[in-house]
Amino acid sequence: MLIGLLIVAVKVMGGLVALGLASMGLGRKLHRPLLIVGGLGSGLLIMYGGLLVAVGAATVTSVVSVAVTASSPQDGGDSP
Secondary structure (H helix, E strand, O other): HHHHHHHHHHHHHHHHHHHHHHHHOOOOOOOHHHEEEEHHHHEEEEHHHHHHHHHHHHOOOOOOOOOOOOOOOHHOOOOO
């Protein structure tokens, strides 16, 4: 949940920076650095999303199992 909120905040800030640069005419001077930073950010988000999908698929197909702790309400609570 916290990572999702952080990603939304970063996207909003990126949009505001882009609008600010476009209105000041700095977009042409900073085109290449912004393109590189944007590409790196996009790559990280794609890898993060792919990791979440892979973990979800592995869990659904029972390749990995979800750990159940001893204090879980599913097994009655205080078991040794």
